[in-house]
Amino acid sequence: MTTDTLNKVQDESLINDKRKAELLSSEVEHIDITSFDARPLVEAMGKMSFTSRDLARAAGIYNQMLSDPGCSVILVIAGSTSAGGCMDLYAELVRNNMVDAIVATGATIVDMDFFEALGHKHYQALEIPDDDTLRSLYIDRIYDTYIDEIALQDCDYTIGKIADSLEPRPYSSRAFIREMGKWLANGNGKKDNSLVKLAYEHDVPIFCPAFTDSSAGFGLVKHQVDAMKRGGHYMTLDSIADFRELTDIKIKAGTTGLLMIGGGVPKNFAQDTVVCAEILGHEDVEVHKYAVQITVADVRDGACSSSTLQEAASWGKVSTALEQMVYAEATSVLPLLASDAYHRGHWRSRDKRRFARLFD
Incomplete structure (x- = not known):
């Protein structure tokens, strides 16, 4: 694989370098939850009403997860909060x-975290010109955040390069992402505070049930096409193995709590492990005892994956005793919840699960 092949769709000579530099001049700075103590604010919000009280209760439930010695915590991420400034927050967790x-979207893991681990950046949109103008400059837009498309194609290339280096066989997304983390940890990364790298080092498995719906998809397609042209074999992704492996973790863990940012496929994937475990004969498997979801989606039109946490209880997935929906844009409330939990310090006495070692 060559970068020339991947980049041939672009004619960089047509890009107005001065205009592009103006638009990509303000880097997104990721929030540091260790630098401020949100406990007094969260406690004060608990004495209010509306979303403030919901958030305080959600923070309390997350702290219960961390203080329960038998509880394993599954972080579920959908949406673009990593690009929006929460990338280091997740790394600190x-x-x-x-x-x-x-459990996350491919974009969270690849287009955002792995992308920055390669040394690239996300940028604040100080202005939003016509999107056709952005296209002419090879700038991709996520709401008010910019990504340099040329840098993103470097991410495509690197994913393909990692795939080329692997034995041609099926891999779960967890297994492939672990290879990405290993590649970064072996001196190739340019950012220590990478979720993918830290997850590899701490044996925290990452699952992306729709992995190719991301920048990784382009690199993996190129890997497969090149291998076919050579008449050789290629690696593939096994989504069934994803489901089986995460279900194995649920069975092993016993008591579990879900901290969910957004919804969609990652949310349902994590919740469905309870049902899958039952189908495999583990009728004594616990529903997820704790659950927090931060979302702006509405259940009425199906945008909330058509399921509140209470509705999920009817499917035998989540307990209604310790659950909290927080209807808020996640970058505005998640730093408070995470900082509160960090400074309360229940994590200091938790045993490490190292679930990634289940699959060695």
Whole structure:
């Protein structure tokens, strides 16, 4: 695989370098939850009403997850909060043993975290010109955040390069992402505070049930096509293995709590492990005892994956005793919840699960 092949769709000579530099001049700075103590604010919000009280209760439930010695925490991430400034937040949760497994979108893991681990950046949109103008400059837009498309194609290339280096056989997304983390840890990464790298180092498995719906998809397609042209074999992704492996973790873990940012496929994937375990004959498997979901989606039109946490109880997935929906844009409330939990310090006495070692 060559970068020339991947980049041939672009004619960089047509890009207005000065205009592009103007638009990509303000880097997104990721929030540091260790630098401020949100406990007084969260406690004060608990004496209010509306979303403030919901958030305080959600923070309390997350702290219960961390203080329960038998509870394993699954972090579920959908949406673009990593690009929006929460990337280091998620990394701190892994670094400080505040999550034990992760289910996320491919974009969160590849286009955002792995992308920055390669040394690239996300940028604040100081202005939003016509999107056709952005296209002419090879700038991709996520709401008010910019990504350099040329840098993103470097991410495609690197994913393909990692795939080329592997034995041609099926891999779960967890197994492939672990290879990505290993590649970064072996001196190739340019950012220590990478979720993918830290998850590899701390044996926290990451699952992306729709992995190819991301920048990784382009690199993996190129890997497969090149191998076919050579008449050789290629690696593939096994989504069934994803489901089986995460279900194995649920069975092993026993008591579990879900910290869910957004919804969609990652949310349902994590919740469905309870039902899958029952189908495999583990009728004594616990529903997820604790659950928090932060979302702006509405259940009425199916946007909330058509399921509140209470509705999920009817499917035998989640307990209604310790659950909280927080209807808020996650970058505005998640830093408060995470900082509160970090400074309360329940993570200091938690045993590390190291679930990734189940599959060695």
